[in-house]
Amino acid sequence: MNIQHNISLSTLTTMRLGGEAAQLVEIHSPDEARQAVLYAQQHGLAWYVLGGGSNTLVHDDGFAGLIILNKIPGFEVIEKSAASASIRVGGGESWDAVVQRTVEMNLSGIECLSAIPGTAGAAPVQNIGAYGQEVSTVITQVDAYDAKNDAFVQLSNADCEFSYRHSIFRGRETGRYIITAVTMKLSTLPPEPPFYKAIENYLGEHAIAAPTVQQLRDVVIAIRANKLPDPRTTPNTGSFFKNAIVPRETYERILASYPDMPHYDMLGGSVKIPTGWLIEQAGLKGTLHRGMRVHTKNSLVLINESAKSYDDLASARQKIIDTVHRKFGIAIQQEPLEINS
Ligand code: EPU
Numbered sequence: 068m069n070i071q072h073n074i075s076l077s078t079l080t081t082m083r084l085g086g087e088a089a090q091l092v093e094i095h096s097p098d099e100a101r102q103a104v105l106y107a108q109q110h111g112l113a114w115y116v117l118g119g120g121s122n123t124l125v126h127d128d129g130f131a132g133l134i135i136l137n138k139i140p141g142f143e144v145i146e147k148s149a150a151s152a153s154i155r156v157g158g159g160e161s162w163d164a165v166v167q168r169t170v171e172m173n174l175s176g177i178e179c180l181s182a183i184p185g186t187a188g189a190a191p192v193q194n195i196g197a198y199g200q201e202v203s204t205v206i207t208q209v210d211a212y213d214a215k216n217d218a219f220v221q222l223s224n225a226d227c228e229f230s231y232r233h234s235i236f237r238g239r240e241t242g243r244y245i246i247t248a249v250t251m252k253l254s255t256l257p258p259e260p261p262f263y264k265a266i267e268n269y270l271g272e273h274a275i276a277a278p279t280v281q282q283l284r285d286v287v288i289a290i291r292a293n294k295l296p297d298p299r300t301t302p303n304t305g306s307f308f309k310n311a312i313v314p315r316e317t318y319e320r321i322l323a324s325y326p327d328m329p330h331y332d333m334l335g336g337s338v339k340i341p342t343g344w345l346i347e348q349a350g351l352k353g354t355l356h357r358g359m360r361v362h363t364k365n366s367l368v369l370i371n372e373s374a375k376s377y378d379d380l381a382s383a384r385q386k387i388i389d390t391v392h393r394k395f396g397i398a399i400q401q402e403p404l405e406i407n408s
Contacts, residue, residue, distance in 0.1 A: 068092055068099070068102055068103065068106060069092065069093070070090050070091070070092050070106070070133075071090065071091045071092070072089065072090055072091075073087050073088075073089065074087060074088045074090075074091040074134070075087055076088050076120075076125040076129055076130065076134070076406065077125065079117060079120045079134075079136070080117075080120035080121075080123050080124070080125055080304075081119070081120055081121045081184065081298035081299075081302060081303065081304055082124055082125075082302050082303065082304050082371050082380070082403075083302040083371055084124065084125060084127075084302075084371060084374060084376065084377050084379075084380060085124065085125025085126055085127060085129060085377050085406075086125065086126065086127050086128050086129025086130075087129040087130075088129055088130045088132075088133075088134040089112070089129070089130065089131050089132060089133070090112065090132070090133045090134070091133065091134040091135075091136060092106070092133060092134075092135055092136070093136045093138050094135055094136065094137060094138060094139060094159075094245075095138050095139060095140065095159070096139060097139065097210070097212055097219055097247040097248075099139075100135070100137075100139070100212040100245040100247055101212050101217070101219075103133065103135045103245075104135075104212065104214045104245070105217075106133065107132065107133040107135075110133075112131075112132040112133045113130075113131065113132030113133070114132055114133045114134075114135055114214075114242075115130060115132065115133075115134055115135065115242075115406050116134075116135045116136075116137055116188075116245050116246075117134050117135070117136055117137070117406075118136075118137050118158070118159065118185050118186030118188050118189040119161070119162075119184055119185035119186050119189065120185075121184035121185040121189075121298050121304060121305065122185060122189065122193060122304050122305065122402070122403045122404060123304070123403060123404050123405070123406060124304070124377065124380070124403050124404070124405045124406070125377065125405075125406050126377045126405070126406065126407070127376050127377045127378065130406050130407075134406075135245065136159075137158050137159040137186060137188050137245065137246070138159035139157040139158045139159040139160075139188070139247050139248070140157040140159060140160060141155065141156055141157030141160065141248060142154065142155075142156050142157070142160065142165065142168060143155050143156075144172075145250065146252075149255065150254060150255055150256060151252050151253060151254055151255060152172070152174055152252075152253055152255060153207065153250055153251070153252045153253075154169060154174070154250070154251050154253060155208075155210075155248050155249070155250040156187045156248065156249055156250075156251075157187065157188075157247070157248055158186060158187055158188025158245070158246040158247050158248060158249065159186055159187070159188060160186060160187040160188075161185075161186060161187070162180070162183055162184070162185050162186055162187050162189070162190055162195075163181060163182055163183060163184070165177075165187050166178065166180055166181050166183075166284065167181075167284070169251075169253055170280050170281055170284045171281075173255070173279070173280055173281075174253035174254065174255060174280065175253060175254045175255075175256065175257070175258045175280045176200070176204070176205040176251065176252070176253035176254055177200060177202065177205060177251065177253065178200075178258070178280040178281075178283045178284045178287070179197060179198035179199055179200040179262075179263065179266070179283060179284075179287050180195055180196070180197055180198075180200055180202060180287075181283075181284040181287045181288050181291075182287060182288045182291045182292075182295075183195055183197060183305075184298050184305070187249050188245075188246035188247070188249065189246075190202045190249060191203070191206055191209050191227055191229070191234055191236060191246065191249060192234060192236040192237050192246070192404075193232050193233065193234070193237060193402070193404070194229045194230070194231070194232055194233060194234050196231070196232070197287070197291075198262075198263040198265065198266055198287050198290070199262060199263035199266070201229075202251070203224065203227070203229035203234075205251040205252055205253060206224055206227070206229075206249060206250065206251055207223075207224055207250050207251065207252045208221055208222065208223060208224070208249075208250040209221075209222045209226075209227055209246055209248070209249055209250075210222075210246070210247045210248035210249075210250070211244035211245060211246050211247055212244065212245040212247060213243060213244055214242075214243055214244070214245070215243050219247070220244075222244075231309070231310075231312065231339075232309050232402060237404060257277065257279070257280075258278060258279075258280055258283055262278075262283070265290050266283065266286055266287070266290070269286045269289065269290060270286065273286075293364070294364050294365045295365065295368060296362060296368065296370055301370055302370065302371035303362070303368055303369060303370045303371065304369075304402075304403040305368065305402075305403075306342075306343075306367045306368060306402050307367060307368060307369040307384075307401065307402060307403065308342040308346075308367055308387075308399045308400060308401060308402055309342065309399070309400045309401075309402045310339050310340065310341050310342050310367075311339065311340045311341075311342050311345065311397050311399055311400075312333060312337050312338070312339050312340075313337060313338055313339075313340060313397060314336075314337055314338075315336050315337065315338055317338075317396070317397065318330060318338035318340065320396075321340070321395055325348070328340065328344065329341050329344055340397070341367070342366075342367055342391075342399050343365055343366040343367035343368075344366075345391050345394075345395055345397060345399065346361060346366035346367065346387060346390075346391060346399075347366040348394070348395075349387075349390045349391050349394045349395070350390075351366060351386075351387055351390060352366045355372065356382065356383040356386050357374060357379035357380075357382050357383055358371065358372055358373035358374030358375060358379050358383075359371060359372070359374050359379060359380055359383035359384075360372045361387070369383065369384070369387075384401065387399075
């Protein structure tokens with residue numbers, strides 16, 4: 068194992084903030100995942116798995132433990148029938164490269180999750196979703212190293228307890244598993260309408276009647292390029308807040324003053340309100356606070372323009388949370404994860 072010391076985490080995370088990791092190791096196989104955890108345990112170090120760093124924030128004092136960089140490769144078709152194909156991918160693969168390959172195979176199920184930064188192993192952690200698709204609907208199995216029991220395990224979809232931007236991996240089992248592979252069952256059938264509204268609008272404007280999976284990927288890439296800043300050039304972590312899921316009474320109270328408020332009905336009667344809309348209505352779109360910019364094209368995104376520290380980000384975040392709370396009585400929640408020292 069090649070352990071590196073005093074590594075800047077701001078260069079490994081797309082918000083480009085925060086201090087150093089005391090130690091860091093890259094893993095390329097499930098066995099190396101186990102070796103890394105055993106090394107951390109033997110040396111009394113906390114450990115944290117990082118993929119692409121596109122959904123993780125780092126504090127100014129960095130991380131006193133071992134960062135485990137997941138680089139586990141793999142892309143295999145493990146089952147194929149007339150209607151579907153099951154693909155198993157390594158946790159360290161680039162998510163978008165995986166999407167591209169499945170689209171080239173004309174498989175449907177994750178084409179609308181195109182251009183999401185990060186790794187395949189991170190996809191189940193926050194149950195990535197966009198433009199009408201959510202990865203939890205296609206995942207059939209997650210392979211992981213279970214640090215609690217020193218065992219390699221296979222988790223079923225139900226074991227992962229997926230919900231909106233959530234799973235056991237960032238919930239009650241935080242810090243237990245290293246995701247080594249993800250298996251997804253994709254469809255060989257052509258994509259079926261109705262599509263997400265923004266996609267339907269784009270298809271209409273471009274006179275595309277029955278889109279192929281490749282066309283849907285291209286449309287999503289075009290829409291995202293317009294609304295979401297590229298983390299390779301503009302420091303950000305995509306949506307900085309989760310959309311707000313509120314009781315129907317809260318939704319109705321706000322609706323009385325804002326009859327055009329966008330919203331989605333959820334199973335069980337609660338209502339999802341886009342937090343980007345709440346932030347925009349609270350007058351914060353495009354504003355700059357301590358170097359953090361509320362994106363002019365999408366208020367859900369915070370861009371690190373010139374913040375000097377995690378404290379700057381925390382101050383901007385608090386200002387947004389408080390302003391939205393004062394105006395709407397809704398406590399909005401951060402979406403990215405944090406490495407805690
Ligand atoms: N809206 C505003 N003002 C804004 C931003 C949005 O009024 O500044 C309104 C839009 O007009 C629209 C609604 O809010 O009516 C929803 O906006 P959009 O479709 O752009 O999606 P979102 O709710 O802002 C979510 C995901 C994105 C995903 C898009 C597309 C979350 C936290 N975010 O954003 O995911 O790409 O839907 O499906 O659920 C991410 O998680 O990092 C991410 C980018």
